[in-house]
Amino acid sequence: MPFPKQEYIVQVSQYLNRKYGHHYYIWNLSEHDYTRELFQNQVSMHSYIGFACPPLYELLLICKCILEWIQHEGNIAIVHCQQNKGRSAILLSIFWSLVFKTSIQESFYIIAKALGLTSPLKSQLMYIHKYLTHLLSNEQLNTQTIKVKSVILSGIPKQLEQFKPYFQILDRRGILYEEKSQVIQKDEQCIFILPNLQISNDIVFRCKHITPENDLIPIFRFQIHTGFLFKNIIRFQAGDLDFQQSFDDDFYIDIVYLRGHENKNLHDSDKLNYDQQQQEGYQMIKQLLDTCQMMSLNVKLQLFQENDIINYLPEHPQAIQKLEQVEEVVEQNQRKDSFQEKESQQVVQNQNLQQEETLVQGNEGDQQQIEKDGDDNDDDDDEIII
Numbered sequence: 596m597p598f599p600k601q602e603y604i605v606q607v608s609q610y611l612n613r614k615y616g617h618h619y620y621i622w623n624l625s626e627h628d629y630t631r632e633l634f635q636n637q638v639s640m641h642s643y644i645g646f647a648c649p650p651l652y653e654l655l656l657i658c659k660c661i662l663e664w665i666q667h668e669g670n671i672a673i674v675h676c677q678q679n680k681g682r683s684a685i686l687l688s689i690f691w692s693l694v695f696k697t698s699i700q701e702s703f704y705i706i707a708k709a710l711g712l713t714s715p716l717k718s719q720l721m722y723i724h725k726y727l728t729h730l731l732s733n734e735q736l737n738t739q740t741i742k743v744k745s746v747i748l749s750g751i752p753k754q755l756e757q758f759k760p761y762f763q764i765l766d767r768r769g770i771l772y773e774e775k776s777q778v779i780q781k782d783e784q785c786i787f788i789l790p791n792l793q794i795s796n797d798i799v800f801r802c803k804h805i806t807p808e809n810d811l812i813p814i815f816r817f818q819i820h821t822g823f824l825f826k827n828i829i830r831f832q833a834g835d836l837d838f839q840q841s842f843d844d845d846f847y848i849d850i851v852y853l854r855g856h857e858n859k860n861l862h863d864s865d866k867l868n869y870d871q872q873q874q875e876g877y878q879m880i881k882q883l884l885d886t887c888q889m890m891s892l893n894v895k896l897q898l899f900q901e902n903d904i905i906n907y908l909p910e911h912p913q914a915i916q917k918l919e920q921v922e923e924v925v926e927q928n929q930r931k932d933s934f935q936e937k938e939s940q941q942v943v944q945n946q947n948l949q950q951e952e953t954l955v956q957g958n959e960g961d962q963q964q965i966e967k968d969g970d971d972n973d974d975d976d977d978e979i980i981i
Contacts, residue, residue, distance in 0.1 A: 597679040598625055608633035611673075618669045622657055624649055624686065625677040643767055647718035647818045647837055648685050650767050650797040651726065655883045658690050662890040680712040681719050688723065692731060693891040699727045716837045718818040726823050730884065736822035736877040739855030743792040746800065747849040748785035752814060752840035756781050759805040760814070764789075766798055775805060791853070795821050800850070815839045815848070822877050827852060 599607045611619050612635060621638040623629075631638040641657065643649055649657075661672045676682035684706050691702040703723045707715065715723075730736070743764070751758035758779040764772040772792050779785045801816040815836040819829070829850045833842040 596673055596675050598627070598675055598677050599629060601629075604629060604633060615671060619671050619673060620664055621673045621675070622661070622686075623675060624682040625675065627677065645765055645799050645801060645816075646767075646797065647681065647716045647799075647816070648722045648797075649682060651722075651730070651820055651822070652796065652880055652883065653767075654686055654689055655880065655887060657686060658693060658887050659883060659890065661690060662693075662887060662894060665894060666890075680710050681715055684710055684712050684715065685719055685722060689727065693887050694894055699723055699731055717835050718816070718837050721835070722818075722820075726820050729823055730880070736880070737824050737854070738822075738877050741794050741821045741824055742853045743789045743794055743850060744853060745789060745849075745851045746787040747851070748779075748802075749845070749847045749849075750843055751779055751781060751783070751785065752804070752842060754841060755804065758785065760785060761803045761805050761811060762787055763801050764792065764794070764798060765801070766794065766796065771798075794852075800848075812840075813838050817848075819850075822880070824852070824854070827854065 596607070617635065617637065619637060621634060623638055623640050623642070626642050626644050628640055628642070631640075639657075639660070641649055641653055643653075648654070661674075664670050665672055674683050674686055684703065687706045687710075688699060688703040691697065691706060692699045695702070697705075700723065706712075746762070748760075758781075759775070760777060760779065761775040762773065763770055771794065772789060774787055777785065777787075797818065797820050799816065799818045802814045803811040804814050805811060816838060817831055817836050829852075831848045831850075833839055833844070833846045836848075
């Protein structure tokens with residue numbers, strides 16, 4: 596279903612509460628919360644502001660929760676994000692792949708087509724075609740510590756003569772690093788020197804331009820996961836970025852980093868500690884994936900079409916009310932048909948009785964009792980047939 600906006604949230608909640616009671620549960624992947632009490636607090640909030648995709652561990656955790664929930668008879672799972680497309684598509688693609696044993700690319704194609712997702716973000720495509728493909732193929736993850744040394748931009752957006760970047764690095768807990776002191780002229784490189792910033796799991800890099808009026812214009816964003824970094828540098832072309840501005844064709848962004856034992860600024864005990872924490876985190880991801888794969892074997896999935904019903908709400912706020920009226924008319928027609936069937940049955944029985952009485956009157960008196968017995972048997976047969 597789409598995000599329950601304020602203008603029809605009451606209608607949506609009343610419909611779900613009346614039809615499913617305590618047998619539905621909602622996973623909200625958007626960046627905005629709403630009045631969960633309207634849905635009997637049967638809502639789980641998973642908000643990661645600035646992320647193109649929910650963190651990988653979180654995606655698997657939600658899949659595990661959904662698999663547990665729908666194993667109980669009558670339970671249904673509802674997933675939505677803000678536009679009911681990108682983040683929802685990522686999660687549902689993983690779920691579809693687990694349950695129906697299809698590749699993650701095929702699952703994403705099916706889900707994206709169903710949701711009308713025509714232009715997924717580049718970060719979302721990288722998670723599908725690279726990270727999740729790698730993970731679901733049971734390949735090994737990088738378990739070494741990642742220390743970012745620098746981020747290099749080969750140029751600035753075409754439309755700017757002077758670039759004042761506001762650069763940030765975020766993880767699921769918030770901002771790890773930010774800088775907004777540089778002023779870059781056209782045809783110059785923009786280099787951010789980081790103090791060996793340690794990163795792990797899902798990381799977002801984003802940059803905005805600070806205008807003379809102190810307004811912020813989005814320049815680019817991309818999201819990575821350190822479990823899939825096996826070299827010492829990763830390069831992004833202009834076409835690999837989310838909501839990028841217009842750059843030269845040869846524009847690129849390089850992230851330069853050290854992996855684990857290559858970091859000479861750490862003591863041996865620190866190296867072991869960092870690498871051990873990294874490995875334990877990725878072991879949790881693998882264990883969670885194994886759990887989901889085992890649980891999916893026991894799932895008897897029934898598909899529901901609530902999305903089609905609720906999607907009419909933004910354009911037709913009375914859709915649910917009309918649906919209720921249709922259901923009531925159907926029930927009335929069913930009751931009417933049942934009543935008419937009983938009336939028809941009674942008419943047939945009366946006609947049979949009249950026919951038998953005519954036959955009895957036309958025969959002699961010594962056969963009247965036999966015909967009468969035959970009348971009783973015919974009534975029973977007719978009743979069974981009807």
